Amino acid sequence: MPPKSRPEPVTVRSMADDVRGRTDSELSDLLHRRQDLARPAPADLSALAARASTRASVQRAVDSLDLAHLQVLEAALAAPETTTSPVEPTDVATLLGARTSEVTPLLDDLWSSALLWRSPEGARVVRTVGEVLVHPAGLGPRAVDLPGAAAAATPAEIATVVEQAPPAARAILDRLTWGPPVAVLPAGTPDRVAEGARWLLEHHLVRSVGVDQIALPREVALALRGGRSHRATVLTAPDLEGQERPLEAIDAAAGQQVTDLLALVDELAAEWGLRPPRVLRSGGLAVRDLKRIGSVLDVDEARAAFVVELAYAAGLLADDGSLDPSWAPTPAYDEWQQQPGDQRWAVVARAWLLTTRAPHLVGTTPAGASGTVNALGPEAHWPPARSLRRDVLDQLSTAPTGLAPTQGSVADALRWRRPRRVPGTLDVVITAVLREAEWLGVTGRGALSSAGRALLEGRDESALAAAMQPHLPDPVEHVLLQADLTAIAPGPLAGGLATFMRLVADVESRGGATVYRFTPDSVRRALDAGWSVDQVVVALSDASHTPVPQPLDYLVRDVARRHGQARVGAMRAYIRCDDETTLGAMLAERELSPLQLRSIAPTVLVSPVAAETVVDFLRENGFAPAAETPDGGIVVPQAGRHRTPLQRRTSPVTASGVDDELVTTLVGALRAGEQAADYQREQVATRPGPSLPSTDPTTTLAVLRDAAADRQAVWLGYSEADGRVQRLLFYPERVEGGRVHGTAEGVSRTLSIHRVTGAAVG
Known part of the structure; x- marks a missing residue:
């Protein structure tokens, strides 16, 4: 027998009766609104009602309310005799100073969320809501629930007594009127305050609820508030304010930001593939290493931390797991680096949206912590980051297309949307999210881009790439070599050429075009990687539409002439050079004294220091040695190829939503379970109970x-x-x-x- 879409009429005495009397569409609405009720699936409707009444579930539901629904729910709790009488929409509207027509739809929504239940007499607040909202709207308990004699019966009588209050008593009332409704009067309270509290107790305007505590009864507070439950009633969401920008300009700005970001990630991988920084004993990246990579990328520390954390979240770099661990690119980076720019962006954008890492915490000192937060460290893991990031972006998505809202209006909208779930650092979080979204191309010039909107809509990576692709410049396969030892890339370089240019030159500036500078150190870097002088010159000639400038040709050949003149081997190290003058200069150089160089022949020096250290010292002091193998060949290092071992990629932990298919199946199962329970009750009707x-x-x-x-x-x-x-x-x-x-x-x-x-x- 198919499940019934509309149950038989039942006598509603409780929340369970209310749930059992709901239609299939109403049950589906409940499960969509409170998705925690669907997992694990309850056995029947009675179990569903019981779960919906638990404190944990009610807490979650109340915390998810916006300010309008929260104020209506608080007013319903504050209404007279709510625990024994039904909630009247007119009473709630009076407490809020609103129209009944404004309040009724909100009460219906609260019933749909099972925070209210309906009896034939009217709607009632679920009992557990009172346990979650202990002081609704800053109001204390009712007078009948407090020890002592009852307070004045009417607001007029209360007002009469309040008019007679001395200044000290009136000051206490002013502090308690809008909450919190409980005050502490410890030993040592000034006599004036103690006298005011004593007067209030004698006239039953406050009650003693402990040795040193007094509470303001709800009826007194409402009388002092003029019959209003809230100081300001806000039943509509605030509008976002900002500047209107053309969508074309927004997408163009986002595309440029993505181009810069992908270049920064490539430079990060190139630097750490060559010189991977060590992992701190406590985990994370040392402050000096973060400053160094910021200098290499030519960005401030905040952006450097963002690039590092983003690459880590996307699985492009990781701890290599060695005995002396270091941070290095992963094999996944090599695959990612070969993809087109739009597909590369789709990977990192989705990783950023789902990560619980908080780059903005890097460099800060959390309350109660003994030190600052390190990039890539465990302290930068902050679970609320993901939901807050999504909330901020959802506010941008609700704005009209092209609107770049101000940070203040986003904060106001978010405080209205999640009044019970905003952190004290909300302004800092919003600033960080908006800044990171701009760096990532999710926004452009402060407004949500077309690709950013596709990201929030949950499209797959191919659709994300398609949304970003029109706004990225086409990769170029040439550079413009100039006589001042610079090269200009008029756009993002193709993969192989980009790798070569990062090897043979240093990035001097970025923008619509990237400027590279050739230096002796950068040319030597290419020669150290195994390139010959002719190969470097030919590669530059092939990459340029103009001939190689003479100064650049001279630079390459001059560095190549000196490159490898001195050879370093392991004995622990030896240095051999046909030019005795060069060896004499090494022996005379005071900065090389830690190497303890000693001449064993006119053309040979030896050192007890490891060969790798000898090479580094010589290069730092102006020499250009080449490492030598035991058989006399030149050691060709795999420059930029340090990689972490292949690791199993773990996806971010996410909670899948409750879809329509699951809800339909669950409602049918609940109906079947309820029918089975009814059948059992009929079978045991003759038994007691x-x-x-x-x-x-x-x-x-x-x-x-x-x-x-x-x-x-x-x-x-x-x-x-x-x-x-x-x-x-x-x-x-x-x-x-x-x-x-x-x-x-x-x-x-x-x-x-x-x-x-x-x-x-x-």
Whole structure:
């Protein structure tokens, strides 16, 4: 039999009855709004209602409310006698100073989210909501729930008493009126304040709730507020404000940012492939290494940290796992580097959107920490970063196309959208997200780009690449060599040419065109990598539309003439050179004294220091040696090829949403489970009490708490110490510490909740 789309009418006495009476579409709406209820799948509608009433689930639902729904829910809690009477939309509207027509749709939404339930008399707030919102809208408990005599019955009587209050008492009321409603008066409180508190206690405007605490009753606070629950009611989202920009200009700016970013990642990989920095003992990258890579990339430390963290999040660099570990590019980088620019961007953009790394924390000192946060370190892992990043970008996506909203308007919109989930550092986070989005090309000139919108829509990498491709300049396969020892690349260079230019020259400036500068050190870098002088000259000639300038030709040949004149070997090291003058200069150089050089022949020096160190020292002091193999050949290092071992790529942890297909299947299963439960109840109608289907501890806990609050009896299946399952009609009084206290058959008993096999209201 197919599940029923509309259940039979039931008598609504509780939240469970309300859920059982919902239609399939209403149940689907509930599961979409509160997706935590769908996993794991509840057995039936009673289990669904119990789970929706648990504190953890209600906490999650309340935290996800925007300011409009939160204020309406707080006003519903603040309405007179909410716990015993239904919530009237007119009362809520009066407390908010709004129209009933504005409040009613919001109350309907709260019912759809199962934060309210409906009885024939009207809607009621779910009891657990009061446990989550302890002081709704900054209001304290009702007078009847506080110790002491009742307060004045009407707002007019309260106002009359308040008018007689002395200044000290009035000052205390002013501090408590809009919350928090509890004040602490420790020993040593000034006499004037103590006298004011004593006057308020004597006139029942506040209540003593502890040795040194006083609380303002809800009725008094509402009277002082003029019958309003909130100082300012905001039932509509604030509009984003900013400047309008043409979409073409936005996408063009985003494309240029992506070009610069991909070049920075390539330079990072080239630098760390040649000289990988060490991993700190505590993990992460040393501050001096971050400053060094920032200098190499010619960017500030904030952007250098972003590039490093982005490459790490995308799996393009990692700890190489060696005995003396260092940070180096991964084999995945080599594959990524060969892809077109649009596909490369799609990989890093998705990694940035999903990562829980927070580059903006690098260099800061968190509260309670003993040191600063290092790039690539464990302290830069901040789980809220992903959701906050998404929230900021979602605000940009709601803005009209081409609007570059101001940071202040984004902050206001986010505070309205997630009033209970914004950190104290929200402004810092928004600044960081907007800055990183600009660097990544998700935004251009402050507005969301076309490719950035595709990223937020969750498109696959091929669609992301297609969205970015029209805005990236086409790669070029030539450079313009100039007589001042520079070369200009009029656009992003093709893969092989880009690798060669980074090897033989240093990047001097970036922009629409990249300027490379040739220096003796950069040319020597190419010769150290195994290139001959003729190969370097021919490669430059092939890459240029103009002949190689004479100064550049002279530079290359001059460096090549001196390159390899001195040879370094391991004895631990020896230096041989046909030019005795060169060896004499080495012996006379004071900066080379740590090498402990000693002449053993007119053309040979030896050193107890390792050959690699000797080579580095000589190069740092103006010499141009070449490393030599034991058989006299030149050592050709694999420049830029240090790589981490092949590692298994782990995807970011994400929570998949509840889709329509899953919800439809789940609603059918819930209907079938409820029909099965009805059948069991019919079969055991002659037995005392209802049937006791197996319930999980979460459901059992919710049933017992509701029964204790309503002072109702509960039928329990309870496993005794000898293994027998006993059927009890139990009257719970309180639930705490995994146990329930109450009476059964007139005898006080304490039962362990984990031994309860089933529970049903009697």
